[in-house]
Amino acid sequence: MSGALLEVKNLSVAFRQSGKEMLAVDGVSFEIKKGETVALVGESGSGKSVTALSVMKLLPYPTASHPSGSVHFKGQELLQLPENKIRAVRGNDITIIFQEPMTSLNPLHTIEKQIGEILLLHGGMTGEPAKKRILELLSQVGIPNPEERLGSYPHQLSGGQRQRVMIAMALANEPDLLIADEPTTALDVTVQAQILKLLKELQTRLDMAMLFITHDLGIVRKIADRVCVMQRGKIVEQGDVERVFTKPEHPYTKALLAAEPKPDPAPLQPQAPVVIETDDLKVWFPIKRGVMRKTVGHIKAVDGVSISVRQGETLGIVGESGSGKTTLGLAILRLISSNGPIVFMGKTVQGLKFKEMRPFRRDMQIVFQDPYGALSPRMSISDVIEEGLWVHHPNLSEEEREQRVIRALNEVGLDPETRFRYPHEFSGGQRQRIAVARAVVLEPKFVVLDEPTSALDMLIQAQIVDLLRDLQKRKNLTYLFISHDLRVVAALASRLLVMRNGKVVEEGPAGDLFKNPKSDYTRALFAAAFNLDTAPGGVVNQ
Amino acid sequence: MDDRVAREVPELTSQTPTGMAVPPERRKMKLSPINRRRWQNFKANKRGYWSLWLFTALFVLSLFAEFIANDRPFMIKYDGGFYFPAIVTYAETKFGGEFETAADYRDPYLQKKIAEKGGSIYWPPIKYSYDTHNLDLPTPAPSKPTWLLTEEQCKSVVERKKLSGCRDLEYNWLGTDDQGRDVAARLIYGFRISVLFGLILTIISSTIGVAAGAVQGYFGGLTDLLFQRFIEIWTSIPSLYLLLIISSVLVPGFFVLLGILLLFSWVSLVGLVRAEFLRGRNFEYIQAARALGVANSTIMFRHLLPNAMVATLTFLPFILSSSVMTLTALDFLGFGLPPGSPSLGELLSQGKANIQAPWLGLAGFFSIAFMLSLLIFIGEAVRDAFDARKTFS
Numbered sequence: 001m002s003g004a005l006l007e008v009k010n011l012s013v014a015f016r017q018s019g020k021e022m023l024a025v026d027g028v029s030f031e032i033k034k035g036e037t038v039a040l041v042g043e044s045g046s047g048k049s050v051t052a053l054s055v056m057k058l059l060p061y062p063t064a065s066h067p068s069g070s071v072h073f074k075g076q077e078l079l080q081l082p083e084n085k086i087r088a089v090r091g092n093d094i095t096i097i098f099q100e101p102m103t104s105l106n107p108l109h110t111i112e113k114q115i116g117e118i119l120l121l122h123g124g125m126t127g128e129p130a131k132k133r134i135l136e137l138l139s140q141v142g143i144p145n146p147e148e149r150l151g152s153y154p155h156q157l158s159g160g161q162r163q164r165v166m167i168a169m170a171l172a173n174e175p176d177l178l179i180a181d182e183p184t185t186a187l188d189v190t191v192q193a194q195i196l197k198l199l200k201e202l203q204t205r206l207d208m209a210m211l212f213i214t215h216d217l218g219i220v221r222k223i224a225d226r227v228c229v230m231q232r233g234k235i236v237e238q239g240d241v242e243r244v245f246t247k248p249e250h251p252y253t254k255a256l257l258a259a260e261p262k263p264d265p266a267p268l269q270p271q272a273p274v275v276i277e278t279d280d281l282k283v284w285f286p287i288k289r290g291v292m293r294k295t296v297g298h299i300k301a302v303d304g305v306s307i308s309v310r311q312g313e314t315l316g317i318v319g320e321s322g323s324g325k326t327t328l329g330l331a332i333l334r335l336i337s338s339n340g341p342i343v344f345m346g347k348t349v350q351g352l353k354f355k356e357m358r359p360f361r362r363d364m365q366i367v368f369q370d371p372y373g374a375l376s377p378r379m380s381i382s383d384v385i386e387e388g389l390w391v392h393h394p395n396l397s398e399e400e401r402e403q404r405v406i407r408a409l410n411e412v413g414l415d416p417e418t419r420f421r422y423p424h425e426f427s428g429g430q431r432q433r434i435a436v437a438r439a440v441v442l443e444p445k446f447v448v449l450d451e452p453t454s455a456l457d458m459l460i461q462a463q464i465v466d467l468l469r470d471l472q473k474r475k476n477l478t479y480l481f482i483s484h485d486l487r488v489v490a491a492l493a494s495r496l497l498v499m500r501n502g503k504v505v506e507e508g509p510a511g512d513l514f515k516n517p518k519s520d521y522t523r524a525l526f527a528a529a530f531n532l533d534t535a536p537g538g539v540v541n542q
Numbered sequence: 543m544d545d546r547v548a549r550e551v552p553e554l555t556s557q558t559p560t561g562m563a564v565p566p567e568r569r570k571m572k573l574s575p576i577n578r579r580r581w582q583n584f585k586a587n588k589r590g591y592w593s594l595w596l597f598t599a600l601f602v603l604s605l606f607a608e609f610i611a612n613d614r615p616f617m618i619k620y621d622g623g624f625y626f627p628a629i630v631t632y633a634e635t636k637f638g639g640e641f642e643t644a645a646d647y648r649d650p651y652l653q654k655k656i657a658e659k660g661g662s663i664y665w666p667p668i669k670y671s672y673d674t675h676n677l678d679l680p681t682p683a684p685s686k687p688t689w690l691l692t693e694e695q696c697k698s699v700v701e702r703k704k705l706s707g708c709r710d711l712e713y714n715w716l717g718t719d720d721q722g723r724d725v726a727a728r729l730i731y732g733f734r735i736s737v738l739f740g741l742i743l744t745i746i747s748s749t750i751g752v753a754a755g756a757v758q759g760y761f762g763g764l765t766d767l768l769f770q771r772f773i774e775i776w777t778s779i780p781s782l783y784l785l786l787i788i789s790s791v792l793v794p795g796f797f798v799l800l801g802i803l804l805l806f807s808w809v810s811l812v813g814l815v816r817a818e819f820l821r822g823r824n825f826e827y828i829q830a831a832r833a834l835g836v837a838n839s840t841i842m843f844r845h846l847l848p849n850a851m852v853a854t855l856t857f858l859p860f861i862l863s864s865s866v867m868t869l870t871a872l873d874f875l876g877f878g879l880p881p882g883s884p885s886l887g888e889l890l891s892q893g894k895a896n897i898q899a900p901w902l903g904l905a906g907f908f909s910i911a912f913m914l915s916l917l918i919f920i921g922e923a924v925r926d927a928f929d930a931r932k933t934f935s
Contacts, residue, residue: 330829335829335832335833354838357835361833361834361835362835364833365833365834366829366830366833368826368829368830369826370826373825373827374826374827374830375827376827376844376848377576378576378848379844387834387836387844388834388835388836390836391834391835391836391837392834422576424576435830438830438834442834
């Protein structure tokens, strides 16, 4: 078709690794018309980012190569273009915004300098006109008081504001095509909703095309006109968003759409004994100033939180980043020091020494967020799972220990034959299962789940949620489930606690709370998470 | 962009439980995949790989220096019996001599005695040890390598020993030093003592350094603060001058020198290991181990030390070469090993004192340069092998 702004035909990308060529993208074709938004969705490793980067020729050549394909943009063949010509296209006609706004901005340059550099490079603009243009851009992307912000450094801005600056930089030369590579993944849900709204508004106003890369189908539905579903380097289905969402054809698309975690939370157990209880728990980090390091104030990471979880229940703790939810989990397990009583199974554990704490550790376990960081890369998974047994059951015979490891692996749905492999041989979801196996091999009563699904793809998230629920039912486990992802929390939590800035905003049975949130903040949080709606000003952080 | 995108994760495990039917099998002792990859990377660096083999071969050879360069034969067949003078000290009377003292096998009198009984002597390739004085020097010491001598210069010895010419002399391949000792023999022994000294110093100082760094990094806080200040003060002591003072008070032997150098060399790795531990103690798998109730010492050994070992191993060859350098420098200045010991530094200082005998300085320079180059090449290859981002195709 001739009306297309960008036309990608039969594009393949190969990476060379230790002598072997590996195909990351395999014969992908799609096109974007002027003013249109096309979304690329798929799991991590499906090749969506690589596709987008090869449009701008930003891959690490010559490790990467294109065995086949063409990329037509405004009558130019980008893949054949020499480096000095493609530089004129980058940042001018096609611009990109990345996932992580902190690392995309130079921490040593002010906002004015960062945006000014783009204006200088591509338009030769300096001095007063440049400053005027920068202010215009900043107000366009909705940064309040842009004059005051000109001299700010990236670390002085919030995550959402940093992403807005990134967008301002991308828009500086009024590009025809904006590539957004998971621009909201690193942001809180409320901020995510704001950024999406901003992108949509800017797109209509500037009449530019957008290639939106994401793994989140909710975002696709909200923002895109057409969608390409990628799996293992291939586009398995593409079409209008309405059509794909209502009548998916490819089985993978169907699976993705059905991957929503099923809401089936553990029931409330008002008669069951209380497993863990805190009263006015505080974690304050002192701020020390001056020569004498006098404590001048405190960062109140957790400020007076009281919880009480009964056996078999799941307490969901939700809140944005920086709300203190992870700190609360670590404090309850006594992995960081805190103030205020912590009672576990009727016994006070606050103030116990490391060795006195050890008998309790068998009954309280934790699963972390990052499946890549939570397993020591130098230990086979059998060693990883065994470690707790060495501490708590030092007298087990080798065979018994092995049997328990095998049983734990079976319980989390992994083939026990794989137990001598090393973590890097497993996928993210499998690693998370290993982390769960490490926790359950000790037969604990209480498990803190610290965002166990956040780093995983949608399909895997649903599987892990099912696994956790299944384990809870079988072993009558008590969970403290920490997450910013309300859909996952809704699927598991029997009670809900909303935190903000270290304090409890609202608490109650999950069913009631989801239906009738009382505070404005909770309402805004739910709206952003479930409908990607923005809240009226002042309720949430900008 | 994250490099996981390009790497395909193979579907290794089925998601369905397969029951308890799996027989417990013991794992084999083998390199973990990550180490295998490092070994491949190391081998891919040809220069470093060959340097390692060459260095190992030279070092192993020099460990058997007694069988390469010695003034005692390694075996004597005499009167139907076998004797091993290189290992056992025999009295002269054993071979028909007159004195109860240790036999001097280079003495023509004793050689004649053995020959009379139909015995045969098996000499090592070089018939001098590091402290053997060549008594048949044709020219005043330091004397040229034998193959550079003119017939004119040889004449006196040739006539005295009733030989036919220069070719029949016992060869000093690299000449002799100013006391008439064979330079080649001294090089072999000197290489051994340098490398041994360097290795021992490196191993002990790394062990202390790693332990100190580990404690600082893991516990942090006040421990770290006090330790760091101590190290800052300690390293600000001008160590070379202190070494000179101490070695003029104590009799400088091998182990005294080792101890003195150790006082200052252990700090070199502390900062590195401390940083690794500081970084590592907040990893999630360390947190997870803590949540399991694993003891601090176990966490440090099992989980954190391997992380720090990468940095440590990368530095080891460089520390080794600097240890060798320090010993050589001390020897050169005359504050090192006791007089008479074979040492490369001493050879260099002789070379400086006897400019008219260039074979001394050249032999010393080339052997030290060669040894240090090998170590640096190995070090580079090790560094590349541990670099996770570097790929060799």
